[in-house]
Amino acid sequence: MTTTTQRDPLAFLGDELEELKRQHLYRPLRVLSSMQGPECTVDGRRVVSLASNDYLGLTHHPRLLAAAERAVREFGAGSGAVRTIAGTMTLHEELEATLARFKGTEAVLTFQSGFTANTGVIPTITGEDDLIVSDALNHASIIDGMRLSKAPRKVYPHKDVAALREILREARDRGRPDGAGPYRLVLVVTDGVFSMDGDIAPLPGIVAAAEEFGAAVMVDDAHASGVLGRNGRGSVDHFGLHGRVTVQVGTLSKAVGVLGGYVAGSLTLREMLTQRARPFLFSTSHPPAVAAACLEAIRIFDDEPELIERLWSNTRRFKAELTRLGFDTGVSETPITPIMVGESATAIRFSERLFEEGVFATSVVYPTVALDKARLRTIVTAAHSDEQLEVALATFERVGRELGLIAG
Ligand SMILES: *Cc1c(COP(=O)(O)O)cnc(C)c1O
Numbered sequence: 288m289t290t291t292t293q294r295d296p297l298a299f300l301g302d303e304l305e306e307l308k309r310q311h312l313y314r315p316l317r318v319l320s321s322m323q324g325p326e327c328t329v330d331g332r333r334v335v336s337l338a339s340n341d342y343l344g345l346t347h348h349p350r351l352l353a354a355a356e357r358a359v360r361e362f363g364a365g366s367g368a369v370r371t372i373a374g375t376m377t378l379h380e381e382l383e384a385t386l387a388r389f390k391g392t393e394a395v396l397t398f399q400s401g402f403t404a405n406t407g408v409i410p411t412i413t414g415e416d417d418l419i420v421s422d423a424l425n426h427a428s429i430i431d432g433m434r435l436s437k438a439p440r441k442v443y444p445h446k447d448v449a450a451l452r453e454i455l456r457e458a459r460d461r462g463r464p465d466g467a468g469p470y471r472l473v474l475v476v477t478d479g480v481f482s483m484d485g486d487i488a489p490l491p492g493i494v495a496a497a498e499e500f501g502a503a504v505m506v507d508d509a510h511a512s513g514v515l516g517r518n519g520r521g522s523v524d525h526f527g528l529h530g531r532v533t534v535q536v537g538t539l540s541k542a543v544g545v546l547g548g549y550v551a552g553s554l555t556l557r558e559m560l561t562q563r564a565r566p567f568l569f570s571t572s573h574p575p576a577v578a579a580a581c582l583e584a585i586r587i588f589d590d591e592p593e594l595i596e597r598l599w600s601n602t603r604r605f606k607a608e609l610t611r612l613g614f615d616t617g618v619s620e621t622p623i624t625p626i627m628v629g630e631s632a633t634a635i636r637f638s639e640r641l642f643e644e645g646v647f648a649t650s651v652v653y654p655t656v657a658l659d660k661a662r663l664r665t666i667v668t669a670a671h672s673d674e675q676l677e678v679a680l681a682t683f684e685r686v687g688r689e690l691g692l693i694a695g
Contacts, residue, residue, distance in 0.1 A: 311632040312652055322347045325671040327647075334647040335675045335682075337665035342513050342622060343587075343594040344670025345544025350587060351580040358579030366572045371561070374572040382582045386549055389585050390520060390537070391529050394557035397549045397581075398566055399573065401509045401538030402428040404548030406435055407564035408505075408534060409476070412556070413438035416471040418458050420451065420502070422488070424481050429507060433476075439464075448492035451475065455500035473502035474534075479511035479522030483656055483664065485623030487515070490526045498531070505534035513542020514621060518588045519595055539577075543584040546577050598622055598669040601676060605667045608680050613693035617662070625651070625662040626683075628692065634661035637690055646682045 307313040317338075321328035323346040327336050345351055358378060368374035379397060386395040398404040409432030413419055419433050419440040433440050441458075443451045455473065462469040475497050477488045490506065497504045508521040516524030519542060523532045534556065539547030550560060560567060573581075587594070602622040609616055615627040626648075628634040634650040641648050641663075652661045667676065687693040 311635055312654075317647070317649075325668060325675050329642075329647050332642070332645070334642065334645050335671075335679050336647040337667060337679060338647045338649045339668070340510070340541040340666060341544055341670070342542040342598055342666065342668050343519075343544065344668050345542065345584050345587065347670075348544065348584075348587065351544060351583050354583035355576035355580040358575040362575035362579075364576075365574050368572070369568065369570060370572045371568055376572075376575060376578070378575055378578040378582065379572060382578050382585075383549070385582055385585050386537075387551060389518075389588070390535060390551040391524070392535065392551040392553070394554045395549050395551045396557045396560045396564075396567065397539070397547055397573070397578075398564070399547060399570055401507075401536065401540060401548035402431075403566035403570070404536050404538070404550050405429050405432040405507060407432075407566040408536065408550045408560060409433055410436040410565070411560055411563045412534070413472060413474055415439075416463065416467075418463075418470050418473045420454050420458070420473065420475045422446065422477045422481075424483070425476060425478055426482060426507060426509065429476055429478070438474075445481075446486070446489050448489055448496055451493065452496045452500070455496055455502050458502070459500045473497075473500070474505055475502050476505045477507070479506045479508040480514065480621050480623065482510050482623065483651060483662075484617055484625060485510075485619030485621045487511075487525075487620050488522065490522055490528060490532075494528055494531050503533040504531070505536065506532050507536040509536070509538040509541055509548075510621065510623060512537045513588060513595070514598065518592055539581045539584070543581055545580045545584060547573055547581055594669040598667075601667045601669065601671050605665075605676055605680070608676075609683065612680070612684050612687065613695075614683070614687065622666050622668075624665045624667070626665065627660070627662050629659055629661060631658070631661040633690065633692075634663060637686065637692065638663055640686045640690065641682060644682045644686060646679050648679075 317329050319327055319329050323339055323341055366374040383395045398407055405428040413436045415437040417438040419438050421442050423442050424445045441454050458473050479488055494504055511522040513519035515522050535551040537549050539545050617625045617627050631652040638650040648663045648665045651664045688695050
C-alpha cells in the first residue's frame with residue numbers, strides 16, 4: 288500500500304481562519320453540558336447566563352418536557368418524511384391551528400426553523416414582476432429569502448419611514464423598469480424587533496405608508512413573539528394592527544423554547560406555501576416531540592401570563608441598574624439589551640473576563656454589527672432569580688471598572 292500525501296484542496300480556508308483570528312473576529316463555540324437556563328454549565332464552568340433567547344424559560348419548563356416525552360412514546364422519535372409525502376402528523380396540524388388562533392389569522396404553516404420560514408415564504412410569494420422593500424438591519428434569513436427570489440429589491444435606512452414612503456411612492460408612480468407596467472406586488476419586509484439592538488419596528492408608520500401606496504407588509508416577529516402584545520402575540524397585536532399586516536413570520540426557537548418557524552396569514556397563502564415553499568416540500572418535518580412541546584408552549588403563553596410579566600420586570604430592573612452603573616445600552620426597547628463597547632477586541636475581552644468571573648454574555652462583532660459598534664448582547668429571562676441578576680450586575684460592575692468601560 289502506498290500513501291500519497293495530497294495537498295488539501297481546502298487549505299485556503301486555514302489562511303482565511305488565521306486572518307479572522309488576527310482581526311479578533313473568530314468565534315469559538317461555547318459548549319453547554321447542562322440544560323439551557325438562567326444558570327448553566329458552559330465549557331465546564333457553572334455560570335449565570337445572559338446569552339440565550341429563552342425569554343420565558345420554556346426550554347426547561349416541566350410542561351414542555353412532559354409533552355415531549357408523551358409525544359415520543361405515542362408517535363416515535365422522528366416523523367419519517369417530508370410534510371407533503373407522509374410526514375404530516377395530527378400534532379403538526381394541531382400546532383398550526385393553535386398558532387392561527389393565537390395570532391388571530393386565518394391560517395398558519397410551520398417550517399423547520401424561523402430561518403427556513405423566511406427562505407420559504409419570500410421566494411414563494413414574490414417574483415420578477417414584484418418589488419421587495421427591506422429595512423437595512425433585517426435578519427440574515429430575510430436577506431437570504433430575498434436572494435432566492437427573482438424580485439428586485441430596495442433597502443431603506445433602518446426604521447426610516449420617510450425614506451420608505453419615497454421608495455413606495457416611486458414604485459407606485461413609475462411601476463416596473465422599462466415601462467413594463469405596475470408591480471404585481473410591492474412587499475415591505477421588516478423585523479418586528481431587531482435582534483442586535485432590541486429596538487422595535489415603527490409598524491404603525493410602515494403599515495400606513497404601505498396602505499397609502501398599495502403595498503403589502505410582512506413582519507418577522509422572531510424576537511417579538513412571547514415578548515410583545517397580549518400574552519406574547521407579537522408586534523402586530525402590540526400596535527393593534529390586526530388585519531393590516533399580510534404576512535407574519537414567527538419562530539418557535541426563541542420564546543417558545545423549542546425549534547421551528549411559522550408563517551401566519553390567509554388560507555390562500557398557506558395553501559400556496561404547501562405547494563411551492565421549498566424547505567416545506569424538500570426537508571423533513573419536525574419530530575413529534577418538537578411539535579408537541581411547541582404546542583404546550585403556546586398554551587402556556589395564555590395560561591401563565593406571569594412569565595411575561597416577570598420577563599419585563601427583570602428587563603426593566605437589569606437595564607436601570609446597568610445605566611446607573613454607567614453602561615450604554617444603546618437604543619433597546621425590549622429584553623434584548625446590548626452593552627455598547629465600540630472596538631471588537633474590547634468586546635471580546637469583556638465577554639471573556641465576565642466568563643472567567645462566572646457570567647456568560649456573548650460579544651457581537653463585525654460583520655454581525657458595524658465595525659465600530661461591537662458590543663455585548665444580553666437577554667435576561669423570566670427564569671432569572673433576583674440573586675442571579677445581582678450576581679450578574681456585580682460582575683458587570685467589577686469587570687467594567689477593570690477594563691475602564693465605566694468610571695470608578
Ligand atoms: C432568530 C431569527 C430568525 C431565525 O429563527 P430560527 O428559528 O432560529 O431559525 C429569523 N428571523 C429573525 C428576525 C430572528 O431574530
